[in-house]
Amino acid sequence: MKTKYIIHFLTAAILFTNVATASVYKNQKEDPDKDRIIVYVLKNILSRYHYVQKDLDDNFSEHVYNTFIDGLDPSKRYFTQNDLKEFSQYKYLIDDQIRESNIDFYKLVYGRFLEKLKKAKTTYRTLLKKPFNYNKNEIIDVDYEKIPFAKNEDELLDYWRKQLKLSIISRIESAESDQAEKAEKDKTFKKKSFTELEKEARTKVLENMDDLYVRIDELENSDWYSTFLNSIVTGFDPHTSYMSPKIKSRFDQDMSGKLEGIGARLQKKGMYTHIVELISGGPAWKQGELEAGDIILKVAQGDAEPLDIVGMRLDDAIKFIKGNKGTEVKLTVKKIDGSTKVISIIRDVVELEETFVKSSIVEKNGKKYGIINLPKFYIDFSDLDSRDAAKDMEKEIERLKAENVSGLIVDLRDNGGGSLKTAIEIGGLFIDKGPIVQVKYRGEEPLVKNDTDEKIQWDGPLVVMVNEFSASASEIFAAAMQDYKRAVIIGGKQTYGKGTVQNILPINRFYEQYPTDLGALKMTIQKFYRINGGSTQKEGVYSDISLPSRYSYMEFGERDLDGALPWDKVKQASYTPKNSYSNFADVVYNSNQRVLNDQRFQKINEYAKWLKSNQDDNILSLDYREFKKESIRREEEVKKFQEVFKFESNLTFNSPKYEYQLFKKDTVLKDKRVAWHKNLKKDIYMNEALNVLSELQMKKEYSIVKH
Template sequence: MTNIKKVGITILSFLLFTTTSLSFSSTVSNVKTDPEKDKILVYVLKNILTRGHFVVKDMNDDFSEQVYISFIEGLDPNKRYFTQKDLKEFSKFKYQIDNQLINDDVSFYNLVYSNFLNKIKKTANYYEELLAKPFNFKKDEVIDLDYANLPFAKNENELIDYWRKQLKLNTLGRIQDKLDKEEEKSKKDKNFKKTSFKEIEKEAREEVLKNMKELYLRIEELERDDWFSTFLNSVVGAFDPHTTYMAPRIKERFDQDMSGKLEGIGARLFKKGIYTEVSELVSGGPAWKQGELEAGDIILEVAQGDEEPLDIVGMRLDDAIKFIKGKKGTEVKLTVKKKLDGSTKIISIIRDVVELEETFVKSTIVEKEGKKYGVIDLPRFYIDFSDTTSRDSAKDMEKEIERLKSENVKGLLIDLRNNGGGSLKTAIEIAGLFITEGPIVQVKYRGKAPIIKNDIDADMQWDGAVVILVNEFSASASEIFAAAMQDYGRAVVLGGNQTYGKGTVQSVIPINNFYPDYDKDLGAIKMTIQKFYRVNGGSTQVEGVYSDIAMPSRFSYMDFGERDLEGALSWDKVAQAKYKRTDSYTNFSEVINNSKQRISTDKKFSLINDYAKWLRKNQENTTVSLNLKEFKKENEKQESAAKKYTDAFKYESNLTFNSPKYELPLIKKDTILAEKRSIWHKNLSKDIYVAEALNVLSELQLRNTSQIVKN
């Protein structure tokens, strides 16, 4: 066994990676057991984790219970397979899993998994029988979609009733869609003859049945390794939510995701239970340009142009991606469940080549009250670890600032919204552009004293005013940079109440490095190995960075961020590093107060705040009526309430944004670049958060720059 300390760290990143987890709706038909591989994986993973993870965690009864709960939820998150009788059988291992893992034993997995396979075989009988006859839509009953708190069925009869309600809801949704379309057609054509409800109901059930059959055909294609990966992720995830096992296929996709060009819609997807969810949009990509798809949206169906849509609920992520991706110029129609209000929407996107160039630094210039200001968009802290001579975010940032200085801008607005992080090295170097020498961040390994990471370049490239715009998606390296600028008093931070709160770093390590004699690919582990602390000593973990000026957003009252992840590492602090605040502004408090006053009296921000409260209220309502009339009333009520907030984010600033001079000849040659910049500039002019950030930037008054001294 190779000692973990001798294994080189292949990738260090602060990116918000999300575990690809399988759902209840996947299983295995061709079971190919490889006991040797299973035991090797358990053996290697437990040794890597116990030796190298940031947290020292005993494999005891508490650990065993956590794995037990996580694995069963991973297999059956919607409580559609196991009953309380099954759980009673499983529970004999509830506090034995730790002992089994110590002995490289997977008996618990085998028991649950074999039971799961048997349950899958019964399921076809459930849905076929239930969908064979009409549902009673006059009956007053509801379904609770809060599956996390739903108890497992007491027996098989109650389990079948769970299925009945779910299938009834699926059918009801389709019926309502069909009735709405019929109504629209009748309004346009007085001679249109409506289809009878009986026919509509039958069509809806047939569609649901067809989708269920397609789903279970896809299920048969899955391999045993997929489900063993789910078990392994239950084990490694017990250490913290960002530690995950990546099977070879997942690792391959991970590597592809980190580099190269994409041809498709420009959205990163992950599996959440039975659903394919959008984790982020690629800046400049087709989905980003189209503007309707958002992070957190769930993709339910995929249609190729005008073809019939394919239901991808429960589909393997790899397969779902194949249907969503496609050649440049082709159309894909996504049926999406919106994260914020739960509404269903069809979004048409024309696929294109998604260039990673759009994830790089870019800037624009805006004139306000006779003065020019630079706006820099930093989508992530990028770097090519395999080629240190290539471009990275620090080099590009330095170059962009020089270009803006040559055009005599009076201040810089740095936009870190949706920046999930990246390289710590570049975050430190970028922070160094705004101060002279001094500490930027503290890094701590398990059981070790914090290591202070300094900016050692005495030059300060930009000594003017700085405002940093963040939101709830600003994470990791973004938080390190924003925190350093805040601690030094070098910049005003404004945006959401607080940033994401991911103060940990993960290393991605091939497992074969620890077992080189094994000839099969064992995949990799992404493991939390470090924690980060501000120069003031506080961790960015969980707490993130609190904005100097908090502005209402749609996420203001949502459960969101690291603080809402189960098992997230806790906040703590270390000794403060030795640094001296620059306190760059003579009117810092006055500017902050002015902005808060504007925000509190602004009708748009007030409406956004009301919208955020409404979204929170909807999030807490998890029951849906299965009575047709009540279902329709609920939908109409929801749509009516939503109309009140239609204009919440409609805003015009009357500001004009223009590319810096160096980019003008490039735009003339590159129509795609010209279009991207045109869209970006148009969006900036309609962005209420950018407008307020520029108000703040224009009011800041600098002290004598000679007072921004070395630390």
């Protein structure tokens, strides 16, 4: 299949993203013809155009089988091994069914699922009528991905009992902690008894379960069918996904930067709502306590009773988290260290401006340095004449040059990617001309993507900051700067490791006669490679200077995704490393020594090891006394690391001069910049990046080594 022929069918926008979202239709009737049509079209698109030529064989069939069942029942609340025994008749036949646009497997599992949902209502209501035995010595394993399905209905009932009991004792423990705090502040405060707290907790869990099943009852066939479709398409790779019309619309808004709410991107994983990314400049980002990797357990509107959102679908959870500007939302979150924390955030409008490039100037040892923060590689594909990341970067560099900065930091931390076009153009701002990245379609030779503009926007010292959340287009840029020896890469041990390219294909384009919107397919069509030939897939970009972080020892990134495409390499492109610095090795060595001997970084490294040791701790006691002891023990351990990231430099960060004119008309912008500069002052990683930048010395004449 020739590239030009493929492009004829593909949309113009090449996108990078590492966040998958569940798709949801609402209040639509079952349409068997539509269901079969979508499977038929998806099968043909994937077989012809996906980067991987995947055999629809027994292994693929087994993937769909397991993924769909786990998608419907992630917490093992519905199906038993007896159900699975019946389902297993299709375990190695689904590939044949897909080829024939047959959905018998889906109909069997979905039909049984509906039966189980009805039974579940009676189950939890019966169990919650009276107290559990809170002194019984028993445990629960909350690693629902690994625990087996219940052997039979009796064991399934016990699964339900333990999960409900855990919800109740968690609430009791939280309520007792709240009472202790109130009693300490107010000596007249009267504490409620355990019995009273237990009854309140049980009542609240019942209310939450009722609310959950009201929302479940509103869903119809198309909601669950999207889960089935995604179990098929993710069999090709984890970044390929089916997008309902509603989810496609949300994706388009996200890509253009039109974000609402607290300023956080959320992802549903099993029963839980995870924080995937904080939007630079948004309310959560400015508040400073919420972090990527946190799990939201409850949501409260101001001082109102918190609502448990565990098990809630993402769309509904978002409705409770969003709200009017100026209102307060309190999120009960589980931190990655296992502790639970209530975080108060004042909602605000997350303006488009906050996803754009911004810069700051700092003076160190008598010299001025520029810092450019790039939250993502943004572009509006519907209007290529509008502003984009490359144009804004070029303009910002020019402004900093006018203020005589001696060096530049490009901060790509938490930058999840964006447009390939802008990544190439931004790379070109720091070299005269040459290749930036290689892209490869299935079965074809790689295409070298070049910067063709000989102009160098910045030829001085350059440091690029990355972390474990720097992905995709960020990795293209960082890798190119590293291969050219144009910049020092500093940050986490390695970046996210997403070396694939996705494209959005409207399904109706392939079945034009269907009258309504069939949704879209986000499909992996390319892999990209560094100019040195190596892929960033799974491996990411290894930092020249690796700084300890909370993720240093944890399984994280693309390499942790099931079905992620493998690392490989292609022929090296022809390029000339710049070898820009006369003291590159010395600067790297000096930084490594500083970090090694810095007690603050040592403490961060110790914290990272502790997090790793607790990563697989999924066994909880259901004996309330032991549960409370374990909770206290964990809180005490967490306290040891409370100050681990506490740092404040003696540096002062300021806006470039042009922004001071803007502040006269826009006091909100001024407040946002003040908040950002305050965070930079407390940023131990930025402090070390500035140490590195201040030591770099440019060669007067670059050493030319032709590849």
